[in-house]
Amino acid sequence: MRYASRMTTPSVPPFESLLSDRARIGWGFPVGTARPTVDALYEFGGGYPDPASFPYEGMVDATARMMQAEGAAAMTYGEPQGYRPLRELVCEKYAKFENMQAAPENIIVANGSGNALALAFSAFVDPGDAVIAEAPTFSGSLNTIRRHGPQILDAPVDDEGIVTDVVRVRLEALRAEGRRCKLIYTIVNFQNPAGPSQSLRRREELVALAGEFDTLILEDDAYGELRFEGETLPPLYALDREGRVIRAGTLSKILGAGVRLGWLCAPREMIPAFQGFLFGGGVSPFMSRVATYYLRDHMVEHVHRLIDVYRAKRDAMLRGLDEVLAGSGAQISRPEGGFFVWIRLPAGTDPRRLAELATQARVQYTPGPAFFASGGGEPFIRLAFSYEPPEKCYEGARLLARAILAARRT
């Protein structure tokens, strides 16, 4: 405790009155701690990738090859927009998995997609501005949006994804007030947490709405390649003809979150606006190269292997839930890909009682309210099937399902 001994300890630290307005948002709430703390035997809380599938030897080999080929460039400052071969790789990925065309000039590399989304919010959102987001939406993104201080207007999600009729209502209401929506934030594939993929009709409507109301769309897609079944639909970015769509992506789910490599894909004229908020001159040239050298040789085979891995986990979790919850009134999502199952609890379930019982069973999950910007969500929970092996997905799902049945108010 060296630190404590050298400091006088005033009851209110002197810096608090000097904090910025943005720093005061959510002050005191540690980041990312929406989940109850469980010494989990069944980790269904965060969207953690499968640790057994990381390419350990491949990364070591890629490091050695990369340092041999271009070590000096890996150890010094790089392009602020990001290592060009990584940007080329992202374009290749888009072409292979989604038949989408983009050029390296459209890509800016960021420290994970969380940082990428923050670049977009920093570039376009001032405190008090209006943005539209899905309800529910990814809790981590909500933290990022809130930090930028906008008014968040909800749009619900149904089986076809974001309900565009409600988006129109929101946009018209803003127009009536003489205001503009700065951007519409949407998760297009295997929506996190609710599960549906946006239908083609909705995609086209959303892009048309952005044009009609002169706003932008921030299209988040962290899981798109991990499709177990069903048809891959065109990204909003590919449907856009006016330069209104910014697309965020990441290597976290197909390579590993530990590399912290994400990006925005956007009209090239926008890139400098994002780059201005990437303080420090671009993302790690070393890390970018290691990831690129690995994926350049292994991307397609590795993704196909991951699809099999995660499909088996999803199936195991759904089987466990179905066996126990059939007839209970619980509504369980059937995602065609990604990492998550979303459950509407049977009527009369006590969320607090469920949290207690799940803690006893050592099952970690994320309560629904974390995903709603404007309150609500108590009847929902999100389970991640990504981390645990299939046996534990099955077992843990059964344990949690029993807890759900036991948590009904009597």
Place this chain on the structure above:
Amino acid sequence: MRYASRMTTPSVPPFESLLSDRARIGWGFPVGTARPTVDALYEFGGGYPDPASFPYEGMVDATARMMQAEGAAAMTYGEPQGYRPLRELVCEKYAKFENMQAAPENIIVANGSGNALALAFSAFVDPGDAVIAEAPTFSGSLNTIRRHGPQILDAPVDDEGIVTDVVRVRLEALRAEGRRCKLIYTIVNFQNPAGPSQSLRRREELVALAGEFDTLILEDDAYGELRFEGETLPPLYALDREGRVIRAGTLSKILGAGVRLGWLCAPREMIPAFQGFLFGGGVSPFMSRVATYYLRDHMVEHVHRLIDVYRAKRDAMLRGLDEVLAGSGAQISRPEGGFFVWIRLPAGTDPRRLAELATQARVQYTPGPAFFASGGGEPFIRLAFSYEPPEKCYEGARLLARAILAARRT
């Protein structure tokens, strides 16, 4: 040109009217392009570390050992505050090189010190706030500060570093207006670009001023370990007894800028305020581990080797400059460490003519105005001796010195 073909190309892209206030600051000026574009034979522009000194094999070896020992943790999400053994290593570095005590709880890891500084400005600075910075100061930091929209009040630098009497005048003027200074940004060792290290007297005065005027100090130290001669003085952080000093550091100069690992060292109660702006859940667990595994075994020997490397370069550059510029009236800094020489050009030098002649000689340097927040700086240039080998530091310095003599107005 796939992109161009799919887009209609409106003359004003539709996003421009949607940009945030912060994004409009400096809009249109690409980041970090203050230097003239030279196909440089003598690269004295940026503070690029010596490429011959990067530990190429050591990094490959560290990657292999790290993946063997803890690969799964390296490939998934880590602690938002940063990999704890890296934070321990930073504390060890502070203890060894500056006799300063800090605990891992005081450290938050960022993507290079540019990102670290941005965390501090984001946490404390709103548009229109007042901050104090040295004139001259590091141009990259000025970009970061400006993006946060404050009024930047200058304080000059002399042989003892920041002139604290002027800092007091600034603070009193703000107090008279009923305003507070949010923070004082200062580079304590081998000030970039001017060269002096802050004297102990000035350090003590600055810390006292922060207390008297109830403000904070952001102490930037990217080069402190690279001291060729002279006495290491206590950091402001070590002199502070009230929790008013935030210290920024980096591995860029002692390991390699390509790793993009920097940090803030601050009172532990402040850390959550910074963490709120580190979107995306912390800095690369993979990269942090590779750097830690390498430096854990090699830090002291590696730094001592670098001190010899950079001292020889400084000496070669100063010899070249002195041989040609003696008696010219040029004032040349004698930095006790770091990467830079700062020159006040002889009276009557035409900066534009100098730029032309230096371009012809293929010598890259940074013109003085890049380092002044409020204009001025034309009589100055900064040279980095860090990148080129000693022979080229000498040759290039002589070529540039001749250009300086030839650029006198007739």
